Amino acid sequence: xxxxxxxxxxxxxxxxxxxxxxxxxxxxxxxxxxxxxxxxxxxxxxxxxxxxxxxxxxxxxxxxxxxxxxxxxxxxxxxxxxxxxxxxxxxxx
Amino acid sequence: xxxxxxxxxxxxxxxxxxxxxxxxxxxxxxxxxxxxxxxxxxxxxxxxxxxxxxxxxxxxxxxxxxxxxxxxxxxxxxxxxxxxxxxxxxxxxxxxxxxxxxxxxxxxxxxxxxxxxxxxxxxxxxxxxxxxxxxxxxxxxxxxxxxxxxxxxxxxx
Numbered sequence: 001x002x003x004x005x006x007x008x009x010x011x012x013x014x015x016x017x018x019x020x021x022x023x024x025x026x027x028x029x030x031x032x033x034x035x036x037x038x039x040x041x042x043x044x045x046x047x048x049x050x051x052x053x054x055x056x057x058x059x060x061x062x063x064x065x066x067x068x069x070x071x072x073x074x075x076x077x078x079x080x081x082x083x084x085x086x087x088x089x090x091x092x093x
Numbered sequence: 094x095x096x097x098x099x100x101x102x103x104x105x106x107x108x109x110x111x112x113x114x115x116x117x118x119x120x121x122x123x124x125x126x127x128x129x130x131x132x133x134x135x136x137x138x139x140x141x142x143x144x145x146x147x148x149x150x151x152x153x154x155x156x157x158x159x160x161x162x163x164x165x166x167x168x169x170x171x172x173x174x175x176x177x178x179x180x181x182x183x184x185x186x187x188x189x190x191x192x193x194x195x196x197x198x199x200x201x202x203x204x205x206x207x208x209x210x211x212x213x214x215x216x217x218x219x220x221x222x223x224x225x226x227x228x229x230x231x232x233x234x235x236x237x238x239x240x241x242x243x244x245x246x247x248x249x250x
Contacts, residue, residue, distance in 0.1 A: 038168055041198050041218055048195055058197040 004051075004081040011046045012077075015039065025078035030071060053087040094119050094146075096127055100236070101146040102187075108157055108246045113191040115154035117240070119146055123182045138179035143213050144170055147203035151189040151217050153242065155199055156233065158191065160247050164229060165199065165219035173215035183207045197221060 002010075005025050012029070013020040016039050029035045035043065044055045063069035073079055094101055107116040121138055128136035148167045155165040179185065189203035197220060204214040224230040237244075 044195055045193055054196055056196050
């Protein structure tokens with residue numbers, strides 16, 4: 001069974017046409033992979049569908065804009081994967 | 094349809110908030126300067142305007158689902174297929190449904206038909222935000238009355 005990171009990396013590779021082997025858990029979706037906000041909507045759509053969740057993009061963006069969080073917390077892929085795992089766990093609780 | 098004002102929708106014929114679907118009608122005008130260029134001697138409704146009609150149809154559905162508190166803006170168009178010509182004077186029936194309701198965005202599928210025949214379809218993504226100003230919201234509320242936006246759809250949604 002593939003990990004959450006593996007699934008996210010595959011989604012990003014297929015959605016944004018980025019070579020899969022360049023995507024690592026340490027990759028920052030924006031700073032390292034160059035994914036812009038519009039492409040991230042497609043990624044969020046695919047993640048929402050794949051995991052049966054709703055990534056709280058607006059809340060995350062607001063937290064970053066307010067200085068309450070850093071982009072690394074949500075957009076470094078190992079952190080994004082952890083957030084997805086939390087949302088999946090919360091859904092099942 | 095008032096092409097010069099980008100008013101593509103004439104009336105909402107059905108809006109189901111629970112099912113997240115909408116149907117509208119739009120009459121392509123018999124004459125327009127657009128048809129003088131697209132194309133001389135062979136007037137056709139431009140595909141970009143059919144896409145805009147599908148976007149506006151989807152937009153009214155999203156405004157209803159968002160309880161008239163947020164405004165959707167077209168972000169991307171995918172799988173847009175112009176399957177057959179649309180000519181001046183034809184009555185379009187356009188329906189749309191929500192495929193995905195994300196955080197601050199939504200994805201819809203829309204179809205344009207004439208006499209039941211599918212003319213074009215597309216998958217559309219919208220960002221939505223609180224209305225950026227009172228003027229836009231006021232304009233949308235006025236337009237809602239013109240096209241028969243059912244306010245009770247929100248109240249009972």
